[in-house]
Amino acid sequence: MLPRQLPGLRLEKIAPPLILLAGILTPTGLQAQVGGLLLFPYRVALIVLLPFLLLQMVRRGTRFNAVDWLILFLGGWTIVSMMANSGILPGIEDGGRTALDILVSYFIGRVYFAHPDQWRRFLSVSFLPICVVGAILLIESVTHRFIVTALFPLHFVPDQQLRMGLMRGLSVFPHQILAGMFFASLFPLYYFAFRGTKGNGHRATVGLFALFAVSSAAILSFLVALALAIYVFVSRLTLKRLDWRPIVILGILALLALQFGADGGAMRWIVRNLTLDPQTGYFRILIWDFGSASALAHPWLGIGNESYERPVWMLTDSIDNYWLFLAMRFGMPAALAATAAVFCTIALANRARRALLPFDPARADVFVGLIISLFCFWLLVWTVALWDNVLSWFYLLLGVTVGMSATVISEIAAVQSRARRTAAPPPATLPSNKAR
Numbered sequence: 001m002l003p004r005q006l007p008g009l010r011l012e013k014i015a016p017p018l019i020l021l022a023g024i025l026t027p028t029g030l031q032a033q034v035g036g037l038l039l040f041p042y043r044v045a046l047i048v049l050l051p052f053l054l055l056q057m058v059r060r061g062t063r064f065n066a067v068d069w070l071i072l073f074l075g076g077w078t079i080v081s082m083m084a085n086s087g088i089l090p091g092i093e094d095g096g097r098t099a100l101d102i103l104v105s106y107f108i109g110r111v112y113f114a115h116p117d118q119w120r121r122f123l124s125v126s127f128l129p130i131c132v133v134g135a136i137l138l139i140e141s142v143t144h145r146f147i148v149t150a151l152f153p154l155h156f157v158p159d160q161q162l163r164m165g166l167m168r169g170l171s172v173f174p175h176q177i178l179a180g181m182f183f184a185s186l187f188p189l190y191y192f193a194f195r196g197t198k199g200n201g202h203r204a205t206v207g208l209f210a211l212f213a214v215s216s217a218a219i220l221s222f223l224v225a226l227a228l229a230i231y232v233f234v235s236r237l238t239l240k241r242l243d244w245r246p247i248v249i250l251g252i253l254a255l256l257a258l259q260f261g262a263d264g265g266a267m268r269w270i271v272r273n274l275t276l277d278p279q280t281g282y283f284r285i286l287i288w289d290f291g292s293a294s295a296l297a298h299p300w301l302g303i304g305n306e307s308y309e310r311p312v313w314m315l316t317d318s319i320d321n322y323w324l325f326l327a328m329r330f331g332m333p334a335a336l337a338a339t340a341a342v343f344c345t346i347a348l349a350n351r352a353r354r355a356l357l358p359f360d361p362a363r364a365d366v367f368v369g370l371i372i373s374l375f376c377f378w379l380l381v382w383t384v385a386l387w388d389n390v391l392s393w394f395y396l397l398l399g400v401t402v403g404m405s406a407t408v409i410s411e412i413a414a415v416q417s418r419a420r421r422t423a424a425p426p427p428a429t430l431p432s433n434k435a436r
Contacts, residue, residue, distance in 0.1 A: 014122050016052060017112050020045045020105065020396060021126055024389040025133050028174040029152030037097060042389045046104040053104065056111050067348065067402045070341040071106050071395075074334055075099035081330040085304025094305060095330075105392040109399025114407040116356075116366040119400060120193050127203055130186065133171050134209030137179055140169035141212035148172055163214040163277075178390040180218020181380065183210035185373045185397070188225045192369030197362075216275040217384040221376045228372045242368070244350065271383055284320050284383060286310070291319055295327035295335075302331040322381035342378045345401050346371050352405035355412045370401045 011018075023045030032039045039047075064072070078098045083091030113119055140147050144167040149157055158175055161168045168176040187207025194203055207225070210218040228247075235242050258266035268285055275281035294308035307317040308328060319325040327335035353367035377394055386394055 011121070011125070014112055014118055014125075016049050016056075016108055017122060017396065017400075018125060019049060020108055020392065021122075022129070024393055025129055025172055027148045027152040027172045028388060029149060029154050035093070037093070040388060042392045043097075043101065046100055046108075046392070049108060050104055053107055053111060057107070060111065062111060065348075065402070065406060067341050067344045067398075068107075068110065070337045070344065071103065071398070074337040074341065075103040077334045077337065078102070078330050081301040081334065082304055084301045085306065091304075098330075101392055102395050105395040106399040109396040109401075110403040111399075113400045113403040116193075116363040116404060116408070119366055119404060123190060123193055123203070127190075127206070130206055134183060134206060134212075137169040137171035137183070137209050138212045140171065141166045141214065143167075146170055161214075166212060166214050168214045169212045173390065174388050176213045177215050177217055177384045178386075178388065180210045180213030180215035181221060181377070181384065181386075182390050182393060183207055183213070184218045184221035184225065184380075185377060185393070186210075187222060188229060188369040188372035188376070189397075190369070191229060192365045192372070195362075195365055215384075216277070217380045221380045224379060225372050225376050228375070232368060242353075267382070275383070280320075283314070286314060287318070287320055288324065290314070291321065291324045291328055295324065295332065298328075299332045302327065302329045302334070304329065318385070320384055322384070322386045325385055339378070341398065342374060345398055345405075346374055348405040348409075349374075349401050352408040356408050359412065359415075367401070367405065370397065370404075373397060374401060 020042065023040075023042035026041035028040055030041055037043075076099070079092060079095035081091075082095030082098075085091065086094060113122070136147055144160065144162070146157070146160070146169075148171055154174055156174075158168070158170065161176075169179060170176060171179055173179040173182065184207060187204055187210075190206055191204035207222055210222050231247055232242055235246075255266055258269045262269040264272075264285070267288055271281050271284045271288065275284070290310040291308055294303060308319075310317070319328060323335050323339060326338055349367045349371050353364045353371075356364040356367070374397060377397070
């Protein structure tokens with residue numbers, strides 16, 4: 001159990017991220033439209049928090065690192081590409097919505113989290129409301145009846161689909177896929193943040209709520225996270241340390257084998273074999289074929305809000321692949337910047353984990369959970385889209401990881417520098433837990 005009074009853990013220090021999470025967990029049906037801007041609850045939170053975020057960044061003198069610049073580029077490029085495709089004012093409006101969701105969500109996590117204990121406190125405080133949202137998802141799935149959308153209707157309500165005797169629950173989310181992805185991301189976060197802490201290990205079970213969205217992407221995400229957690233245990237048991245290299249090499253070899261050995265390549269094999277509904281898998285393959293052709297035909301600025309070329313019998317122009325969506329809507333630079341940001345963040349987090357490990361192995365595990373959660377997000381959104389509140393959640397996680405990693409690396413470098421100057425061994429614990 002963490003000490004109750006630890007410097008930098010006052011609740012007001014992480015109030016803005018908690019307010020954003022409250023918006024993420026508020027029913028999406030509670031929305032209003034002002035001009036061309038749909039004001040979802042999470043987006044209202046972003047707008048309200050923006051001036052406080054900017055003030056905090058000025059006070060702290062936030063210095064941008066490589067990931068920050070990639071995210072800033074992504075946000076700026078969405079506006080530029082939409083202006084090129086739709087005109088100046090419509091482009092600013094359409095691109096600005098996406099830029100707002102990405103940039104403000106990311107920098108709230110980046111600025112307000114500087115220490116693993118702050119992240120633990122955030123997860124602790126948010127555990128109960130997350131469980132309430134998950135319980136609603138479970139009840140909807142078992143009773144075959146939407147609860148939240150009956151009270152707060154959505155503009156578009158997904159079908160009441162049954163799979164394996166369960167209805168695909170929605171809870172507060174606009175789509176079952178988003179509900180499942182959100183809860184699947186929580187399992188590694190809670191497990192590694194509280195692993196070994198007395199009375200807190202059960203919190204990781206919150207990830208099981210993902211199963212009641214009955215989404216192949218969510219179930220696969222949960223299973224991948226579970227497999228990686230088992231790998232962490234086995235690696236430490238056999239190698240006496242966590243080494244990602246064997247599983248990275250194995251993953252690359254498996255991907256190459258699928259790409260050159262499977263019918264249609266790796267992407268087709270994944271979509272064809274790892275979906276619960278063969279029909280949706282077939283359409284995802286078609287989306288990939290025609291969507292990637294569109295992205296290659298408009299590599300720099302994408303097609304904006306235009307519909308991509310496809311057979312007339314493909315009635316919907318939805319894009320069930322977030323990376324493909326970025327490339328099609330905003331151009332290849334946007335997709336490459338977002339992908340690079342994820343992998344640079346994972347590398348930065350692993351560097352922070354290794355730096356913190358000799359000082360505090362338990363707190364170093366916080367970064368393991370973030371690495372696994374971000375990787376699962378990156379992997380699974382090859383088969384699904386990200387939008388609205390779960391898009392905000394994803395970029396919040398990205399910012400949290402970068403903020404804590406940068407601070408921990410900086411603090412430990414300072415400790416080691418002082419130790420070298422005094423020719424004394426470094427202390428056994430970090431000198432301060434204060435948030436910068």
